[in-house]
Structures are given as structure tokens and as C-alpha cells.
Amino acid sequence: MRASLFITCYNDTLYPETGRAVVRLLERLGVELDFHPKQTCCGQMHANTGFRGEAFCQAKRFVRMYQDTDVIIIPSSSCVAMIRDQYPGLFEELGNEELRRQFVALLPRVYELSEFLTDKLQVEDVGAYFPHRVTYHASCHGLRGIHLGDRPFRLMSKVRGMEQVSLANLDRCCGFGGTFSVKNGEVSSAMLAVKLQDVMATRAEFCTALDNSCLMHLGGAMHRQYAGMKTIHLAQILASTEAEPAETMS
């Protein structure tokens, strides 16, 4: 199967190891992966901060770039939620009928990583080995935005050697919220403090998620507090094998 990877702007810049893991994982599963060299951003940051005109630019760019692509894989639930929840309104407001039709045709071909694995490839056991105690944080966009449901748990249950510990108050936001984390830095920090209590109580070695933005938030606080836990994107766990363990040193 051929598929194209939309890595997202912040994974490209801040978390290239997640991208490398997605490549390794999908190629191992026989996917012929492609990467559009001109890709940048889906427009989520602008749309969520109220810069709708700017978000239009990114949305148009995305649709034009991928209109002929069969399958687009995005390892970020919030970017997928942006495309599914906000693009329809943006294109309606834009009033460009051709673009809107292109978008409607494109939409069913956009997959979040765990959706692609479980729905399109129909695999749960991806042959991963990760001998660690791990807790899963359900990002708000993954949980309520694009309704990932039990997909991540089905994938995790098949990872050899991994002990999965459930997280209390799974549906509670970590307080990141994009620019919310700086515009309302103190409230965001208070939310983070409460979330961290639950995360740390799992006594896991790693906190994983399908969205590096939440993990940047949680991981940033863990690092600041010398907490004995690290964050890791689920793609990196799923890519990990005995022969090639995940890059967890950074």
C-alpha cells in the first residue's frame, strides 16, 4: 500500500524521532511511504488562536498539495481534528466551490496513525517490543475530537514486554491547548499540576500519547521537576523492536 506522511510542523521541528519511528513502523508493515517535500503546517495554531485568514492559507495549501494522494497519514490527533472539524467551516466560509469539493473528496483519505493501523491496515500486532511500564494519556483531540476510542489500547495490548498502566481521569485535559499554554500560562500550569499528579501516580517509566503537543507539555514539566518519568510518542513504542529499540535517550 502506498501512503503519504504529513509529519506536521512541530513534529518536523521538535520531534523528528517520532517521524523516523513512523517511517520505520510503516515500512516494516509493508507500506510504501512517501513524503511531500513542500509540506509545512495544517493551520491549527492560527485557527485556534483566532487568526482565521492565516488558517485559510494553510488549509488551502494542504488541500491543493494532497488532492491527488490516496492515503495521508498524520501522527498527530489534533492536526487530524483540525482538518476534520475546522476545515469544513473554513472552506464553506471561503466560498471557493472547487476547493471545497476537493476537500470533501480528500477528507476520507486522511488518517490519524492509529486509525491507519487498525482501520486501513487492519493490524493490531505490529510486532513491537518495548519492555517498560507505560501509561497512556488520551489527548482531548484524540478522545473527543476524532474519537479514537480503544484503537490505541488495542495496539498497545499487543506490544510484547510492555506493562500498560491505566491513568486515572483519562478524559481530563493536560492544560496545553496550544497558545493557551502561554496566553493563560498560570491556569495552564495549574491544570498541568493536577494532571501530573495522576500521571506520576501510575509509577510508569513512560507516558505515551498520540499527540506530541500534550507530551511536550507533560514532558516539559517532568524534566523541570526531575520526575522519574519520560514521555514518548506511541509511534516510537510501536516501532520499537528487540533489534532496534526505541530512541528513548533524549
Next chain:
Amino acid sequence: MSQAGYHPVLDPALAPPFPKAALPVLRNPQLRKNVAHAIDVIQAKRARLVTEKSDWQELRAAGAAIRDHALANLGAYLEQFEERCTAAGGTVHWAADAAEARQIILDILRRENASEVIKIKTMTSAEIQLNPFLEASGVKAYETDLAEIILQLGHEEPSHIVVPALHVNRSQVREIFAHSMGINDLSDEPKVLTAAARNYLRQKFLTVPTAISGANFLVAETGSVSVVESEGNGRMCLTLPRTMITLAGIEKVIPRFTDLEVMLQVLARSATGERMNPYTSVWSGVTPGDGPERFHVVLLDNGRSSILAKKTERQTLRCIRCAACMNGCPVYRQTGGHAYGSVYPGPIGAILTPQLMQMHHAQSLPYASSLCGACYEVCPVKINIPEVLLELRSQVVNQERRQVKKFFDPMYLGLRAANVAFSSASLFHAVQFFGRIGLKMFTGSDGWIHRLPSLGGKWTQTRDLRGLPKQTFHSWWEMRQRATRQKEAG
């Protein structure tokens, strides 16, 4: 609030912006504990009662449809309500704004020669700041809802729309009652505290002949008004006085009496986690020998019709004030209600208040959300609060980006620059390159950034940031592709 050494401002025109107003609460462990405990209890009850309804999603859809239909035909239903209510002996008044509503109510009270008035279940009266106005005009208003009594006697402000004194715990209630009622040996047993409130209240119910209420629903078909409550104080207030005045926002109307079947179900389960609220009062006009002899309804617009005209924002007016959104909100859970600077706190307040202010005040409120979507998920009339928040954010940006001072604001500069960068891959890659070099001087020997200037400092006040990796993903991919091609060629 008084015991915290500060007094919150619930006037959107005067309140400090949300991030600033939230600070005193974030620093107050007692308050945060009170708020978190109270909403966790309500949340758990709600979750239980919603799960037992197999048709909950259908009920939500019905609730939304009833409210939408009423709003789409609001003028007609309001006129029908006026006609039926008048026919049943009530008097309907129309108030375009807060000042007009206050004056109408004062005029009625003057005609009654009232120097005192008892009040029940009217948040709308707080919206129009009725109490201070009446006080200044020589009419003393007494709240009769238990929570409202606590607030009034303690000189506190409401922090929740269903449980207004949620931020006050029972030992604080004991203090307030002991002090204001002059009872020194009062215990903090709920039973004892309730008895103290009852003594205080009975006297008011038996002596004050005029009352003001809010309304949960106005029924167009029958001209009826409905108020739901838990204590029965409302029932006293609605039946004992000689003259009743109901103040209601124009959006409260529902078409038919049978619509109450859906609305009362979704309201009770969402608001207090009960199958049915303990007291449901419904009355139509006046009935000789039974209840008030004179009945007035004041229909308040105060910015509502301007919301009605807007496609995305209109759904805000579906709200039935159940507070499920604030109970489920992770932001509200930390800040409580006062930080919202309005009688309408939480996610619904974050969209309603700026709109009632016609976007002239409270511009920080649409940003008081991490867009986690919990509010939308629990809303019994399916208000897509995140969608409205985003719409209002774009309105705020459109207002602000014309201001000179905002031109150099770091957030605006950054987002404008990001837009340029995202317009072309080569520009984006250049920004990544120079960004990494620029951040190098802030990156410690451990490879992490511990302190950033300007807006970045809002991040690093509690969080580190990993320094930018040497190689971006796309350059790794290109390198890999080149290597593969070479291997194939060679």
C-alpha cells in the same frame, strides 16, 4: 471573596482579564479544594444518571431541536407567550436593555409601595445588577435561595450558575451565619445551618409581600412560567407574596407545554444529577384566591437578539443554564467562577458574556479554554462551545489586529511571521534553521531550555522545553532518499 482577602468583580466592563483574575484563586488552596470537590461530586452524579438513560443522545438531540425551533421563531413565540400570559391575567413588559428592565421593575415596586422584596432563582437579575440599583432606590432585596443567602449575608459573589456558593464550604457558611445572624454557638452541622437559614427565611416569607423570580422556561402555548429548584424556598417565594415579578431573558421561551417533558429531563440530570428536580413550579398568570394577585413578566433582550442574528453564535442561546459545561471544564475546575468576571462563568460564560457585551468587553474570555471539548460533550442541548469560542477568537483578533499596540505584540508578530513561514517550505526550513541557532543560547548543557524571554517565559515558568534537535525530520528524510538513490544507482 472576603475570606480570601480580595473581592471579585463580576461586571464584565470592569473585571480584569481572565488570566489576571484567575491568579488569586490559583493561589488559594482552600478555594481550589472547595471547587474541585463540589464539581467532582456533581459530575459523578450526572455521569451516573446520564448513563442510566439509554436514549440520552436522542434526548440531547430533542433538547437541541426544541431550543433551535424556538429560537428560529422567537418573535412569534414571544408574542404568543405575551398574548396567553396576558389572557391569564399576567402583565408582560419588554425591556431592550438592563437599564430599562431595572426601571420597569422599580416602577412596579413603587406602585406596590414596596420597601422590601424577596428574590428567588434569578441570575438574570444579577446580569442587570438589579440588587444595588434597588438598594440605591430605597428597596431592600432579600435572596431566598439558600446559596444566595450565604452569598448575600457573607458579601460574597456567585461563582457557579446552579450552585452559586460552591466555593464556600460549610465551616465558612457557619462563620457567615454566626456573624450575620449573631448566633455565637452555631455548629457546622448541615442540619443546624439549614435550621438557622429557615428561621431567617420564614420571617421574610411571611412579611414581605412582593417577590422577584427568574424563569427556567416560558411556555408560549399556555403563557406559563416554570421555575425549578431544590429547596422549596422558591415555591414559598412564588406563592406567598401578593405581587410577583418574573424577569426572563427572551431566549427562555419554548413552544409547547409538552416540550417541558424533554427539557425538564435533560435539565435535572445535567444540572444536579437528579432524575427530577425536587420542586418544579409552573404557573400561568394569576388564579384568584391562589397565589399572587398580581403577576408581571419582564422580557429582557440586553444583547440577546444580536446573538440570534449570527449563524455560528446563535446556538449560545439554546443554553438552559444547567452548568454541566462548567462542571466538566478543566479550566473552571482550577479557577472557579469568579475569574470569568461575570455572573455567567465557565465555558458557557466564556461565550455568552462577550456576546452580551457585543464584543466590547470580556475579550479575554474566548481564550479562557484549552479547547478540550469536554463542555460540548456534556451539553444537554448540544451547544458546540469550542466552535463558538473559535468564532469569537477570530472576532477578537479582527478587532485587535487593527490596533497599533497589537502590531508589535509578540503573539501577533509571531503568528504573522509563522504564517509567512508556512506559506513556503523553503521559508519554513530557513525559520527552523535560524530558530535552532537562536535558541542555542538559551539551551543548557543538558540539551534543554530552562528559561526563555518574552512570551516563551510563560512556558518556561513551569515547564522546560527540549532544545531543537540538530536534524529536522524532513532533512533526515531527504538524506535517506539520497542514500537510497545512490545505492540504487551504484
